[in-house]
Amino acid sequence: MFVKLSVLLVLLMLLVPAEAQDLNFIYNDGFNGRSGLNVSLDGIAEITQNGILKLTNDTKQKSGHAFYPNPVTFKNLENDTAFSFSTNFVFAIRSEYTTLSGHGIAFVIAPTRGLPGALPSQYLGLFNGSNDGNFTNHVFAVELDTIQSTEFHDMNENHVGIDINGLHSVKAASAGYFDGRFKNLTLFSGKEMRVWVEYDGTKKQIEVTMAPIDVATKPSTPLLSLKYDLSTVLYKTMYVGFSSSTGSVLTSHYVVGWSFRINGQAQDLIASKLPKLPSIPGKKRSMLFTFGVPLISVSLVLLAVSGVLYVINRKRKFAEVLExxxxxxxxxxxxxxxxxxxxxxxxxxxxxxxxxxxxxxxxxxxxxxxxxxxxxxxxxxxxxxxxxxxxxxxxxxxxxxxxxxxxxxxxxxxxxxxxxxYMPNGSLDKYLYDQPEVTLNWSLRFKVIKGVASGLFYLHEEWEQVVIHRDVKASNVLLDGESNGRLGDFGLARLYDHGTDPQTTHIVGTLGYLAPEHTRTGRATTSTDVFAFGAFLLEVACGKRPIETQGPEDVILVDWVFSCWNRSNILEARDQSFGTDFVAEEVELVLKLGLLCSHSEPAARPSMRQVVQYLAGDVVLPEVSLLGLSSSGVTFAHREGFDDYAMSYQSSIGTRFSHSSYVAESALLSGGR
Structure with missing residues (x-):
């Protein structure tokens, strides 16, 4: 009997994870095994020669993971409650560009090392589009995020967040620390910073604190404090480590030192023992030296004179206006x-x-x-x-x-x-008009339309101020490397505070996209942007410019689509290059929505929030017949207020621009603001 009990005891011991419940480790002199501790790497993560954990390198759209190699016991096996734990680490984020960064870094506790299926960029190497937010993930993370991703409702582009099973942070705050008063920190400044993450298993309390590297003692006031029982998230054994990812901006994410402990306070990292970050490379010698006076082979005196003249001319050449x-x-x-x-x-x-x-x-x-x-x-x-x-x-x-x-x-x-x-695939209108051999299929066009709508909705309602673009059109929609539509060219944009009244008085924009009230008053609003977006919808769905010359007349696209609808055959207006490869319901939705957005009365146009809902299928588009449109004179554009900018004449279904007033689509009415 004693032998059987002994064998059973040995078997039970073998089943217990290698890490004891009071696990305690520290990487204070590098991650290259000097302290007898190794680290498990995945993706593009690496250990530098002097022992720094470098999670990302100069590779776009990639992830890097680093985990303590052994599983860690996080739960009491008897009552299934999560143990207390504490960790502190020193990190640094260095971007190749001084004003932008390529996403952030996250401390993570996960069921597996490597986080299979996770995506880079905004997903931080933690989740993907299908599993983000799923309670089955069993992932706890603290993100140090340098990009504001609206799909996760990020508060800004420089924040710290507590993430549970997804990237929509349960609680978040702008990066900084309390030293009598709150002091801001810039996550991608390239400077080393400390982070403390602590969980009290008794109080069910999570606290996150951060400070610059030279603040050795943890500030008494945490940056984040959250009441949450991690027993519902953590398995009995988990892996603990770090995750990071790159986007389109080259960024390096470093972890310089790391300390962790279960059921106790993690040891403090001693700054003087930490490996040093690599020095920032100096700028390369200026190529301007290659633009000097060529082939000067005269005497030293002439060379000196030429040199002086060169310096003077160069200063003039590169003179700037700086106030x-x-x-x-x-x-x-x-x-x-x-x-x-x-x-x-x-x-x-x-x-x-x-x-x-x-x-x-x-x-x-x-x-x-x-x-x-x-x-x-x-x-x-x-x-x-x-x-x-x-x-x-x-x-x-x-x-x-x-x-x-x-x-x-x-x-x-x-x-x-x-x-x-830079957008490698260029502007959308190039594919609509200038490259007949390249046909954009309907699914790609619909994807671009929904993307631009989402961008305009963000400008109008989701950002801290209201931004009126004032020049929405196909030539200002660019395609990135993945053919996602991006609205660009903000040279004409105006912004103002939510709840206030915009006071623009100059007419700017492009003929065919200008709302009638804008031409009368010079006042640009979110509704005038919606009007331009309506012209854009018709432009993309029909493959025609808002105003085109055919013979002696100008053809107004909105009139043409309206006439097709009036004949109960609105799909006739679609771009015939689609053939049969399109979704009729989607094309009809876009055409009718284009008419609705092009309504002459601003109040009849939807907001961009409604547009996004219509395109997503969350809300049913009202019947066009209910919009008050008819062939007996209801107009999409008013005659009044068009002075020297545009003349007009009455067509059978609305007001048209006359041929004499037509200006090439790319010409702008005014350079004023």
Whole structure:
């Protein structure tokens, strides 16, 4: 009997995880095994030569994981309650670009190492689109997030959040710490910071605290405090570690040191013993030296004179307009020299396109190797430049997957240069009109339409201020590397506080997309954006511009679609290049929604929130017959108020622009704001 009990006891011991319930470990002098502890790596994670855990490298759209190699017992086997635990670690996030970062880092407790099926970018290597938020995940994480992802209701682009089974944080706060008063911290500053994560199994209390590296003692007031019983989340044994991911901006995520303990306070990390972060590489020698006076082979005196002249000319060449009030914008203001080098001197070979406001060039920033698009806009030092630039900088803080990122600006002589994220697949109108051999199928067009609608909804209602784009059209919708539609060109955008009244008085935009009330009053609103979006809907579904010349007349697209609907055959208006490869219900929805958004009365148009709901199928579109449209004179555009900008004449179904007033679709009415 004694032998049987002994054998049973041995078997039970073998079944118990290798880690004791009072597990305690610390990586204070590196992760390369010097302390006798190894770490399990996955994805692009690696250990640097001096022992720093580097979760990501210069690879886009990838994830990196690092876990303590053995399973950890997190629950009392008798009463199935989670043990208390404590951890602290030192991290640093370094971006290749001073104003943007490629997503964040997360401390994570998970059932498995490697988190199979998890995606990079906004998913932080933790979840994917199908399992995010599922209670079956059994994942606890603390995210240090540097991107505002609206689909997860992130509060801003620099926050700390407690995540349970998904990336919609249960509780979150802007990154910072309390030292008498709250002090902000920038997560991707490149500086080392400490984080403490503690769970009290008795009180069922989670606390997260952070501070700069030189603050050795944990602040008494936590950044986050949450009452939550992790017994419902954690299994008996789990794996503990870190996860991170990259997006389109190259970013390196480092963990310099890490301490962890079950049922007790984790040991403090000693800063002096931590391995040192790699030094930031110096900028490469300027390519401007290659633009000097060629082949000077004269005497030293002539060489010196030429050198002086070269320096003077170079200063003139790269002279910028810089006023005191611009100093506060710091990283948002690019140097002209940097943009000149990036675009190879604004060479014609780098030209991406030409619009009413200027030319757009492709560029490659010499220091960060980030691809950019640079738009050169004439500004002529007009009044209100300070307010205009302030708005440009504010718009640069917009973060949405369906908006082209405005990175910053530069002012030089009589022009303003706007710097955008580069979209490799170019503008949508190129595929609609300029490349007949390339046909965009309906599913891709519908995806783009829904994406642009989501972006406009974010501008109108979801951001901290209301942003009116004022130039929604196919040529301003760009396709990224995955053919997602992104609304770009914010050079005409205006913003104002929610609940206030916009006061714009200049008519700007493109003929065919201008709401009738805008042409009368010069006042742009969210409703005028909806009108332009209606023209965009019809443009994409029909493959025709809002105004096209056919013979002696101009054909107004909204009239054509209306006439097809009036003949009970609205699908006749669709782009015939689809053939039979389209979903009739979706095409009909888009065409009718285009008519609704193009209504002459602003009050009859839906909001972008409603548009998104209609396109998603969450709300049924009202019958077009109920909109008050008829062929007996109900108009989509008013005659009144069109002075020298547009003349008009009465058609059988509404007011049309006359041929004499028609201006090429890309021409802008006014450069004013």
């Amino acid at each position: 005191d009030w611009e100093l506060e914008y710091g990283p948002q203001r690019f140097k002209y020299k940097e943009l000149y080098i990036a675009t190879k001197g604004f060479r014609e070979k780098e030209l991406l396109g030409t619009g009413g406001f200027g030319k757009v060039y492709r560029g490659l920033l010499p220091s960060s190797k980030i691809e950019i698009a640079v738009k050169r806009v004439s500004h002529e030092s007009r009044q209100g430049m300070k307010e205009f630039v302030a708005e440009i900088v504010s718009i640069g803080r917009l973060r949405h997957r369906n908006l082209v990122q405005l990175l910053g600006y530069c002012r030089r002589k009589g022009e303003l240069l706007l710097v955008y994220d």
